[in-house]
Amino acid sequence: MISFEDFVLGDGYPIYLQIIRHIKQGIAAGAIGHQEEVPSRRALSALLGVNPNTIQKAYHMLEDEGIIVSRSGAKSYTSVDEDTVQHIRRELQAGDTAVWVEAMKRLGLSRDQALGLAADLWEKGQEN
Amino acid sequence: MISFEDFVLGDGYPIYLQIIRHIKQGIAAGAIGHQEEVPSRRALSALLGVNPNTIQKAYHMLEDEGIIVSRSGAKSYTSVDEDTVQHIRRELQAGDTAVWVEAMKRLGLSRDQALGLAADLWEKGQEN
DNA sequence: CAAACCGTATCAGTTGTATAACACAGTTCT
């Protein structure tokens, strides 16, 4: 069963996109595997305090990407082969990093200044 | 006069927040100084192809932060002392970097893996 | 079988963002 323990609702960003991202992150990090049970729409909506429709929207889009398989009436499961994992991993890693690099460049930082700042902030948080 | 040449409207992110960010980035990078003229609401709305009310909302919030000074009827100017510049610089640099570091940690990357990925992507773009 | 769950669908309502069309008063400049 996929866990939503460390999941906290962000501010302005659409909830359904946050959920999609959370699951993709879990897959990329290896915390979520193949044929793993997904929380039901109702259960997750109750846990997060959001509307079931919002969860449905997120799951539906994940199903369009082939990451989730749903059968009417039954529980939903993940469906991630090795190619999918690699694809998601590249998508998230390279995407986020490119955005950050662009932001740092626009702020006028040099490569080493930016990397130094990141290295400093890495230690401030816990773990890794 | 503040330039909006290299400014392109993004996809889903609110336009008024993009405008606020663009001006703050210019100040943090040193491209925008003190007592610099800000494009009029009407002129900028025509240039970007958005509604004047959207520009007004962005300028109004910048005025609340003390970054812009507006006198009814006259042109608007920036108002940024050294403390403000430092504050904005920290806000943008540390904020973006903290978000990126958190994302990389959640993806299961080590510090060196993340920094290596960033260093690679830094070269791919132009300049700096 | 029957209860309890599940996915799926529809409807109306609220909020935030953006558009559109104005109006009014203060300023700058010729």
Added chain:
DNA sequence: AGAACTGTGTTATACAACTGATACGGTTTG
């Protein structure tokens, strides 16, 4: 003084995101 700008404010409209409530039929389990 008068024209052309400026900032400011109002109202109505549109759309996407999210909420709230409800319903239907399929699956699972005791």
